[in-house]
Amino acid sequence: MTRDPIATARTLSEALPYLQRYAGAVVVVKFGGNAMGNEAAMAEFARDIVLMRQVGVNPVVVHGGGPMINDLLGKLGIKSEFVRGKRVTDKATVEVVEMVLSGLVNKRIVQAINDQGGRAVGISGKDDDLMVCVADDPELGFVGKPVEMNVQVLRDLYGAGIIPVVAPVATGMAENETFNVNGDTAAGAIAGALQADRLLLLTDVSGVKDGSGQVLSQITPDDVRAMTESGTISGGMIPKTETALAALEAGVRAVVILDGRIPNACLIELFTDEGAGTLIRSTEPRVKPRGRP
Ligand SMILES: Nc1ncnc2c1ncn2[C@@H]1O[C@H](COP(=O)(O)OP(=O)(O)O)[C@@H](O)[C@H]1O
Numbered sequence: 011m012t013r014d015p016i017a018t019a020r021t022l023s024e025a026l027p028y029l030q031r032y033a034g035a036v037v038v039v040k041f042g043g044n045a046m047g048n049e050a051a052m053a054e055f056a057r058d059i060v061l062m063r064q065v066g067v068n069p070v071v072v073h074g075g076g077p078m079i080n081d082l083l084g085k086l087g088i089k090s091e092f093v094r095g096k097r098v099t100d101k102a103t104v105e106v107v108e109m110v111l112s113g114l115v116n117k118r119i120v121q122a123i124n125d126q127g128g129r130a131v132g133i134s135g136k137d138d139d140l141m142v143c144v145a146d147d148p149e150l151g152f153v154g155k156p157v158e159m160n161v162q163v164l165r166d167l168y169g170a171g172i173i174p175v176v177a178p179v180a181t182g183m184a185e186n187e188t189f190n191v192n193g194d195t196a197a198g199a200i201a202g203a204l205q206a207d208r209l210l211l212l213t214d215v216s217g218v219k220d221g222s223g224q225v226l227s228q229i230t231p232d233d234v235r236a237m238t239e240s241g242t243i244s245g246g247m248i249p250k251t252e253t254a255l256a257a258l259e260a261g262v263r264a265v266v267i268l269d270g271r272i273p274n275a276c277l278i279e280l281f282t283d284e285g286a287g288t289l290i291r292s293t294e295p296r297v298k299p300r301g302r303p
């Protein structure tokens with residue numbers, strides 16, 4: 011590929027207001043299992059995260075790994091089903107979930123970030139009691155609903171220049187209890203507790219689509235409620251938009267649902283005029299701020 015050095019320099023120059031705007035910001039990024047794709051996509055994601063850290067953003071990565079859990083459950087001959095976008099989780103399943111999320115997937119992301127020159131440390135919701143849960147719904151078994159968040163460990167990590175990578179597995183109120191937490195739910199709870207500037211939910215669709223299949227560039231919580239009522243928002247999009255509304259309620263400034271499979275998705279959203287995906291925020295129009303606030 012031939013590169014135009016003038017265009018490269020211009021791109022960097024145009025990013026200046028956004029670099030200034032996001033210096034010191036806390037950005038929680040949910041990396042879904044479907045967005046992880048192949049090794050190249052993983053490396054690309056890791057590079058974006060390292061670049062964010064390099065320009066003074068404090069990224070916190072929260073990951074999923076549903077397809078990877080399905081793989082191991084399949085090999086072990088354990089069946090599992092989903093109810094309203096969440097996996098019904100019995101004792102055998104929760105052990106597999108913890109193995110896959112806290113082990114395989116978490117360490118794969120940590121390694122990818124470190125390979126790009128970042129300093130990533132992988133933890134789960136159990137570490138330092140980051141996320142304490144109760145059962146979400148008796149029908150779902152060991153699926154957790156976060157009720158107590160202890161996010162100081164994340165502040166300590168990013169304060170020291172480290173990129174925390176969080177597996178959505180949590181501890182319960184009783185001793186020796188383990189909960190499987192939906193990755194979107196975990197990311198929203200963490201973003202809310204940190205009062206994050208942005209929550210980016212990376213998935214495998216280009217954003218929230220309207221009835222005719224067009225991606226909407228910005229919607230309000232009222233739009234989300236109306237679209238859920240009418241059935242325009244359904245399936246796996248429900249936990250995402252529910253998470254978005256809860257996060258906004260908790261004080262997160264804006265939530266973006268975007269396609270993690272497109273190259274440099276996070277950078278496009280944070281550092282370009284166009285942005286990416288669907289921004290969910292209360293009322294203000296999608297006008298990117300110029301320079302320091
Ligand atoms: N209005 C909508 N706009 C976009 N996607 C939607 C909408 N309603 C339902 N969906 C579905 O939600 C899915 C995304 O959720 P999911 O597959 O659970 O993502 P992930 O695995 O990244 O968490 C899309 O693939 C799409 O099929």
Ligand SMILES: CC(=O)N[C@@H](CCC(=O)OP(=O)(O)O)C(=O)O
Nearest residue numbers: 042043074075076096097192193
């Ligand atoms: C309760 C629940 O559904 N937990 C999810 C956790 C992983 C996840 O959220 O993965 P994605 O983001 O890749 O979908 C699960 O067991 O699949």
